[in-house]
Amino acid sequence: MQLGKLTIDSPFWLAPMAGYTDAAFRSVCHDFGGGLFYNEVAVAQGLIRDSRPSWHLLETRDDEGPVAGHIYGGEPDVMATTAAMIEKTGRFVAIDINAGCPVRKIVAKGAGAALIRTPETIGEIIKAVCSAVSLPVLLKTRIGFEQDCSRITEIAQAAEEAGAAAIAIHGRYAARQHRGPVDWEQIRAIKARSTIPVLGNGGLFTAREAVDRLTENGLDGVLIARGAVGNPWIFEDAERLWRGEPVRERSLAELRSVIETHLSRLVELKVKEARCRRRSGFDPDRGTALHFRCHLIQYLSGLADWVDIRRSMNTLTSTTRIMQAVDTVISRQRPER
Numbered sequence: 001m002q003l004g005k006l007t008i009d010s011p012f013w014l015a016p017m018a019g020y021t022d023a024a025f026r027s028v029c030h031d032f033g034g035g036l037f038y039n040e041v042a043v044a045q046g047l048i049r050d051s052r053p054s055w056h057l058l059e060t061r062d063d064e065g066p067v068a069g070h071i072y073g074g075e076p077d078v079m080a081t082t083a084a085m086i087e088k089t090g091r092f093v094a095i096d097i098n099a100g101c102p103v104r105k106i107v108a109k110g111a112g113a114a115l116i117r118t119p120e121t122i123g124e125i126i127k128a129v130c131s132a133v134s135l136p137v138l139l140k141t142r143i144g145f146e147q148d149c150s151r152i153t154e155i156a157q158a159a160e161e162a163g164a165a166a167i168a169i170h171g172r173y174a175a176r177q178h179r180g181p182v183d184w185e186q187i188r189a190i191k192a193r194s195t196i197p198v199l200g201n202g203g204l205f206t207a208r209e210a211v212d213r214l215t216e217n218g219l220d221g222v223l224i225a226r227g228a229v230g231n232p233w234i235f236e237d238a239e240r241l242w243r244g245e246p247v248r249e250r251s252l253a254e255l256r257s258v259i260e261t262h263l264s265r266l267v268e269l270k271v272k273e274a275r276c277r278r279r280s281g282f283d284p285d286r287g288t289a290l291h292f293r294c295h296l297i298q299y300l301s302g303l304a305d306w307v308d309i310r311r312s313m314n315t316l317t318s319t320t321r322i323m324q325a326v327d328t329v330i331s332r333q334r335p336e337r
């Protein structure tokens with residue numbers, strides 16, 4: 001896919017997920033392919049105030065894939081200034097505007113999903129950001145805010161006219177958060193009349209679903225979100241299926257190795273996080289273990305006989321303990337043939 005001067009090799013992108021898509025997880029996904037990756041959403045005002053925790057959300061690794069700087073805010077000038085600061089870091093290939101987050105405190109500030117109600121503001125933000133940066137500007141949004149009140153046609157038109165390089169559409173209404181059916185019909189209709197690349201998102205939990213929704217709707221790409229948690233090889237599987245190749249079997253040894261790699265990269269990130277915390281006493285290894293539990297549950301979800309480990313998750317307070325638990329679970333699986 002071509003986004004201005006930027007070429008993205010794969011139509012399977014990792015969607016932004018606050019609390020998950022940090023540099024460690026993105027890099028693990030990138031080990032298996034994937035097109036574009038987004039950082040966890042950062043607030044524009046926080047970056048302008050030079051808040052260290054906000055800037056930490058924009059931490060990247062040298063060995064990861066192309067990353068879009070994903071930001072939220074409701075004021076065009078603030079978003080433009082922030083986008084220019086992000087471009088200056090030289091670490092991002094695009095700027096992405098969040099116009100879909102339904103979290104109450106973000107909506108209350110007139111940002112995230114609140115923008116769905118005023119497509120003209122989305123247009124103003126994109127226009128302002130496009131004038132402030134030379135990077136391609138993307139929009140991630142939803143089909144509407146209130147159930148059955150679609151605004152996506154006006155939003156897509158506003159984004160296109162304002163100079164967006166691509167639009168990613170989550171096919172659920174903001175009021176439904178991340179639940180319920182995904183309206184691929186509406187996404188397909190936008191693609192049919194759009195002159196810029198259109199990507200679809202929502203409910204893609206297997207590589208097969210990702211490939212089918214991409215091809216049957218004639219889309220330029222799809223964003224995989226929860227389907228990648230504990231399953232970073234979904235990108236490799238999807239790319240193989242898309243090329244008509246069979247997917248690769250994975251061994252327990254590979255699962256262990258991916259978990260270990262993910263953990264060690266998360267420790268590196270937490271060491272950096274420790275430096276931007278005001279209060280001392282933050283232990284990067286413990287911080288990693290606590291943060292990693294939500295990933296661990298998903299990594300182990302397909303395995304048998306680990307209910308006891310799941311119940312005692314709160315005792316996994318170090319990366320050593322996490323790996324011991326992983327080894328215990330792996331040792332209980334039937335020998336691989």
Ligand SMILES: Cc1cc2nc3c(=O)[nH]c(=O)nc-3n(C[C@H](O)[C@H](O)[C@H](O)COP(=O)(O)O)c2cc1C
Nearest residue numbers: 015016017018041098140170178202203204225226
């Ligand atoms: C824990 C979590 C955090 C999320 N954070 C963001 C975010 O920061 N920005 C955003 O645009 N979407 C965010 N999303 C929405 C996802 O990018 C995606 O649109 C949504 O999960 C639907 O895809 P799925 O059904 O495949 O999970 C988040 C979703 C989850 C589950």
